[in-house]
Amino acid sequence: MNLKAKQKRPVQTHIVVFIIPALIIYTVFVVYPFLVSFRLSLYDWKGLGPMIYVGLGNFVKLFTKEPFNQQFFNALKHNIIFFVVTMVVQNLVGLVLAIILSRRIKGSAVFQAVYFLPVTLSLVVVGYLWTLMLNPMWGTVNLILRAVGLGSLARPWLGDPHTALLAIIFVNAWQWIGFPLLVFLASIQGIPDEFFEAARIDGASEWHVARYITVPLILPSITMVTIMTFIGTMNAFDIVYTMEGILGSPFFSTDVLGTFFYRTAFGTVWGTPGNLGFGSAVAVVMFLMVLIVSYTWLRITRKHEVQY
Amino acid sequence: MPKKRGLYAVIFLLALLLVLQTSVVYGAGKVQLNFWSLRTEDVPAYQKFIKAFEAKNPGITVKFTAYKNTEYRNILKTAILGGSGPDLFWSSEFTMLQEYADNGYLMPLDGKVPAIKTNFRPGDLEGVKGSDGKIYGIPHGSYVYGVYYNKNAFKKFGLAEPQSWPDLIKVAQAIKGAGAVPFAQGTKDSWTLQECMFEGAFGPTFLRGREWYDAAVKGKTNFLDPRFVKALENLLDLKPFFPAGFEGISYTDTQMLFTQERAAMFIGGSWEIGFFERMNPKLDFDMAIGFPETKGGPYWLATPANCTVVNAKTKHPAEVIKFMNFLASKEFGQMYSSELKTMTPILGVKYTHPIFAKASRRLDEAKGVVPFLYSYPVFNREEPAGDVLFANGLQAMFAGKKTPKQVAEDIQNGIAKWYKPFKH
Numbered sequence: 264m265n266l267k268a269k270q271k272r273p274v275q276t277h278i279v280v281f282i283i284p285a286l287i288i289y290t291v292f293v294v295y296p297f298l299v300s301f302r303l304s305l306y307d308w309k310g311l312g313p314m315i316y317v318g319l320g321n322f323v324k325l326f327t328k329e330p331f332n333q334q335f336f337n338a339l340k341h342n343i344i345f346f347v348v349t350m351v352v353q354n355l356v357g358l359v360l361a362i363i364l365s366r367r368i369k370g371s372a373v374f375q376a377v378y379f380l381p382v383t384l385s386l387v388v389v390g391y392l393w394t395l396m397l398n399p400m401w402g403t404v405n406l407i408l409r410a411v412g413l414g415s416l417a418r419p420w421l422g423d424p425h426t427a428l429l430a431i432i433f434v435n436a437w438q439w440i441g442f443p444l445l446v447f448l449a450s451i452q453g454i455p456d457e458f459f460e461a462a463r464i465d466g467a468s469e470w471h472v473a474r475y476i477t478v479p480l481i482l483p484s485i486t487m488v489t490i491m492t493f494i495g496t497m498n499a500f501d502i503v504y505t506m507e508g509i510l511g512s513p514f515f516s517t518d519v520l521g522t523f524f525y526r527t528a529f530g531t532v533w534g535t536p537g538n539l540g541f542g543s544a545v546a547v548v549m550f551l552m553v554l555i556v557s558y559t560w561l562r563i564t565r566k567h568e569v570q571y
Numbered sequence: 572m573p574k575k576r577g578l579y580a581v582i583f584l585l586a587l588l589l590v591l592q593t594s595v596v597y598g599a600g601k602v603q604l605n606f607w608s609l610r611t612e613d614v615p616a617y618q619k620f621i622k623a624f625e626a627k628n629p630g631i632t633v634k635f636t637a638y639k640n641t642e643y644r645n646i647l648k649t650a651i652l653g654g655s656g657p658d659l660f661w662s663s664e665f666t667m668l669q670e671y672a673d674n675g676y677l678m679p680l681d682g683k684v685p686a687i688k689t690n691f692r693p694g695d696l697e698g699v700k701g702s703d704g705k706i707y708g709i710p711h712g713s714y715v716y717g718v719y720y721n722k723n724a725f726k727k728f729g730l731a732e733p734q735s736w737p738d739l740i741k742v743a744q745a746i747k748g749a750g751a752v753p754f755a756q757g758t759k760d761s762w763t764l765q766e767c768m769f770e771g772a773f774g775p776t777f778l779r780g781r782e783w784y785d786a787a788v789k790g791k792t793n794f795l796d797p798r799f800v801k802a803l804e805n806l807l808d809l810k811p812f813f814p815a816g817f818e819g820i821s822y823t824d825t826q827m828l829f830t831q832e833r834a835a836m837f838i839g840g841s842w843e844i845g846f847f848e849r850m851n852p853k854l855d856f857d858m859a860i861g862f863p864e865t866k867g868g869p870y871w872l873a874t875p876a877n878c879t880v881v882n883a884k885t886k887h888p889a890e891v892i893k894f895m896n897f898l899a900s901k902e903f904g905q906m907y908s909s910e911l912k913t914m915t916p917i918l919g920v921k922y923t924h925p926i927f928a929k930a931s932r933r934l935d936e937a938k939g940v941v942p943f944l945y946s947y948p949v950f951n952r953e954e955p956a957g958d959v960l961f962a963n964g965l966q967a968m969f970a971g972k973k974t975p976k977q978v979a980e981d982i983q984n985g986i987a988k989w990y991k992p993f994k995h
Contacts, residue, residue, distance in 0.1 A: 280579050310648050311674045330955050330985060398824060399816025419819025422759045424970070512761055513818065513970060514963040529645060531958060536670055538954070 303543035309536050321544035331527075335545070337515055338523040345432055345519065346496040353436035354443045354488055361447035362473055375448070379441030386438070390505030393434040397421050421506060424516035431517055435502050439495075443488045450481040486564040490557050497553050500525065520549050602890045604633045605657035606879075609643035616910040623906065624897045631890045651676055651882065658885040659894065663877050664698025665948040668708055671880065672701030678881040679705040683892050686899040695916040698942045699878045708878030709898045711907060713916045714840040715874055715930040716771025717860035719847070724751065724835040736776070736805070736862040743812040746835050753812035755834030757820025758969045761962035767839050768806060769961060770943045775871035776862055777802035780939035788949050790992025794983040803968065803975035809838075810969055818970050830854055844926055845912040858926050860933040869938035876916050876942070955985040 304321055308314040325331055360378065364371050381389065396403045397420040405417035420430045454477065462472050478485070500521025503511060509526055511518025528542020608617070617635045625632060636657070638646050644667070650656035651671070662668045671677050679701075680687065687696065687706060699708035718739065720732065725742075728749050733739040743753040758764060768774075778784065783799060786792045814820065814834060829837040830850040837843070847854060861870040879898055885891050897903055904917030914927055922928040934940055942948070950957030964978035973981070987993035 276576070276579050309670070311652065311670055311676065329988065394821070397819065398821075399819040400814065400824065400828070405816075417816075419759075419816040422757070422816070422818030422820070422970075424972070508760065510761060510959060510962060512759060512966065514761075514967045514972070526959075527954070531956070536666065536952070536956075 300543040300546055303540050304547045306540040307538065308540040309538050314540070317540070321541045322548070324541065325544055325548065331541075334515065334518065334523055335520075338511070338518045338520045341428055341511075341517065341519050342497050342499065344428060345435075345499055346493055348429065348432045349436055349492055349496055350489065352433060353440050354485075354492060356436075357440050357443035357488075358447050358478075358485075360440075361444050361451060362477060364444070364448055365451040375441075375445070378444050381438045382441040384438065386501050387505055389434065389438045390502055393430075393437075394421065394506055397430055422513055424513050427507065427513060428517045431502055431506055434506070435499070438502075443492075446484050446488055447481060450484040451477055454480050482564070482568050486561065486568075490560060493557060493560070494553055497549065520545070524549065602631050602887050604631065604659065604885075604887060604891060604894060606633050606635045606659050606894075607643075607647060607657040608635065608637045608661035609640040610661065611637040611639065613637065613911060616907075619910060620903060620906055623902075624894060628890075628893055628897075631893065633894060654884065656882050656884070658887060658891050659879055659881045661877060662708060662880045664708070664710070664875065664942060666951050668699060668878065668880060669701055669948075672705075672707045673703075676883055677701070677707045678883045678885065678888065678891075679707055680709070680881065680892075680895060681706050684709065684895050684899050686896060690899055690901060690904070690917050690919070692916065692918065692940060694940050694942065695874065695876060698876065698948070699880075708880040709895055710876035710878045710916045711898065712911065712913045713874045713876035714771070714842055715860055715872060715914060715934065716767055716838075716840050717858045717930075718772065718862075719829065719837040719839060719843065719856050719858050721829070721832055721835045722855040722857055724832065728835075732857065732859050733862070734859075734866045735868065736773070736864055738866065739859070739862055740808060743809070743836070747812055752814045752828070752834040753836055754809060754814075755825045755828035755837045756809070756813045757817045757822070757825050758813075758966050759819055759824075760822040761966040762958075763822050763825070763839075764965035764969065765946060765958060765962040766943075768809075769802075769965060770875075770945060770947070771840060771873055772838050773806060773862060774802060774945055775873045775939075775941055776864070776869075777805055778871075778945065779869075780871040780941050781944065784944045788992070793993055794979045794986070800975050800979045803965075803978055806965070807968060807975055813969075826850070829856075841914055841927070841930060844924065858929070860930055861937060871939045871941060872934055872937045873941050873943055874914070874916065874934065950986050950990065953989040955988065957982070957986060960985045 305316060305318060306314045307317045307320070325335055360374075364374055395401075397405075399405060399417070399419040399422070402420075404420065408414060408417045418426060420426050458476050458480070459472060462476055467475070498521060499519050503517055503519050503522050504525070507513075507517045509522055509531060511522045524542055524545040526537070527545055528537050528539055530537030606617075606621075610617075614635060614637050621633045621635060643661075647656065647660060662671065668677070672679075687709070691710065695710055695713070696706060699706055699710055701707050718733065724746070725731070728745055728751070730742050730745055733742045746753040756763075756768075778798060783792065783796060787794070787796070787799075814828065820828075825834075825837065825839075826843070826846065827850075828834045830847055832851075832854065841858075844858075847856060861872055863870040879895070881888075881891050881895060899917070901917060901919050904915045904920040907913070907917075908915045908920050908922060908927070912924065912927075914922075914930060920931075922931055946957035946961040960982045964973065964981050967973040968975060968978045983993070
């Protein structure tokens with residue numbers, strides 16, 4: 264299309280008219296607050312009272328001053344654990360299940376629906392349900408353990424600093440496993456059957472088929488799910504908040520960047536004043552981490568994708 | 572084409588209106604006061620109080636709006652900063668009140684509400700003063716803390732109401748010896764440790780009211796003081812009497828344990844009474860309040876209260892002051908306590924509920940009545956704040972991860988990072 268033809272096209276007024284309201288909403292409620300929080304991160308501001316410009320002071324405080332740096336790196340460590348464990352118990356298991364279900368075993372459709380069901384539940388419901396099940400006194404988890412003679416394994420799952428974070432990660436994976444499963448299943452079903460047939464005729468085992476055909480050909484989906492898991496786990500907040508509260512109970516052993524941010528920005532329910540400036544600095548750091556890692560990851564994995 | 576353009580313009584304007592729709596307030600010839608709170612459960616009761624006020628003050632109406640407690644503070648802050656906001660609103664004592672008062676957002680009430688001087692204990696007004704010493708709020712509901720006990724269980728084990736701290740330990744031992752769970756207590760929700768147990772039920776007597784606190788605020792002593800460490804050690808003595816797996820037991824679980832009679836005692840605040848009665852109408856319980864070192868010895872109690880404050884920018888100052896006078900009156904105190912089944916710091920209120928009557932008597936007999944002191948007013952001003960240090964420290968202490976001395980050190984090190992009198 265040459266330039267002249269482009270200019271001659273009538274102005275699509277109706278498109279502009281229809282876009283503007285959404286654009287205004289998006290600008291006012293997303294773009295503007297986003298930019299404001301960047302600006303806020305350069306100020307010391309408790310919400311009431313004066314806004315004091317401190318330059319990069321908030322960031323220096325976050326990385327160097329106790330107890331903020333301790334709490335920050337403690338929370339970051341938990342986010343990383345959250346990501347790694349979720350990759351295994353949610354995405355790896357989801358992948359295995361997807362491969363099994365792709366073989367069109369009996370009841371495949373039912374299993375798909377069952378695995379996907381928790382995704383549709385409200386997170387608060389899931390958090391509450393599992394808090395009950397993990398309750399040390401009447402929770403079904405401990406009751407079952409005792410019933411099968413493993414009573415020594417029964418413990419206050421959400422109150423023990425060694426198990427609390429893992430319990431939350433497990434609950435989160437339990438809720439979301441249906442999502443990677445569905446994505447993987449869809450991509451596996453998109454692979455031409457000839458590839459599998461050819462491999463099987465050549466005598467490839469199930470493992471070899473999975474390792475050399477399925478996984479390489481669904482790599483784009485794996486990349487996407489990995490990045491979404493990364494973003495989701497780095498920004499984790501709601502499940503921790505529902506199950507362990509704002510302090511990442513017990514004593515910060517489940518604290519993640521999300522809860523750390525909430526505490527620093529808005530304070531605690533009892534009246535510790537928050538600092539919106541410092542909280543914004545935490546949010547900015549979270550955003551940059553997610554952005555840089557996701558982008559680099561995408562760049563690297565793009566190169567390994569197989570076209571067919 | 573021009574016709575079409577006109578049509579687009581109309582669509583555009585309508586779309587714009589949708590986005591920028593503003594609420595229109597209808598004036599009705601009357602003065603309407605807006606009153607915000609976070610007590611969603613109090614809405615029906617406040618509507619009754621307001622009706623009583625409106626009946627005596629024609630021409631003034633009060634609109635009571637309650638927001639979800641987790642969102643209230645942010646909604647309020649945004650409104651006040653934006654220059655709008657309600658005429659009067661709910662505030663917690665100390666930190667929240669001072670945050671608003673010290674930045675000039677509240678109207679001082681000195682001299683405008685005469686009943687403040689006659690209807691309250693001086694100690695109950697401490698939390699409603701700004702840093703300038705002026706009074707900014709009228710305290711309403713207040714709580715007492717103590718140990719609820721199941722009367723049937725006590726009868727069964729042949730026990731009487733504990734009269735002192737050693738008594739309480741003995742009673743707990745007897746219940747445990749009989750194979751029952753003495754305390755319905757869990758440490759999953761750390762605020763119960765910090766608020767109900769330390770600040771509320773036992774701390775004031777362990778630390779003899781203000782004795783240690785006043786010295787600590789001046790920097791003459793600190794959290795490493797043997798008196799403070801001893802208070803933590805005392806609290807830890809209760810641990811053997813908690814149920815198995817208490818680290819994973821939440822606050823609501825503990826309420827369930829007590830109301831379903833699976834534990835004999837419950838350490839908590841007076842707001843539970845109504846809830847316990849509703850949960851299990853057959854539950855026969857009483858409350859022990861104030862635990863001296865020896866029977867008949869001196870004891871101290873804490874009664875934190877919340878308050879109502881006035882927006883400095885209210886457009887109807889005269890009418891608001893009328894309403895504040897109503898909130899400080901005995902008439903309101905009586906209505907408030909009967910309707911909401913709670914205590915009020917307003918003096919001269921008659922309590923019909925036996926536990927409130929007892930609490931009122933125990934407050935009069937106490938050597939001293941203090942607001943929440945140890946982790947809140949002064950030691951909560953900056954990060955790391957006292958409430959979080961206390962809550963986390965006590966939780967770690969009960970989990971066996973830290974000794975009382977280490978907890979005291981953590982609190983001290985945390986507060987000393989910003990509290991000048993601790994920096995030597």
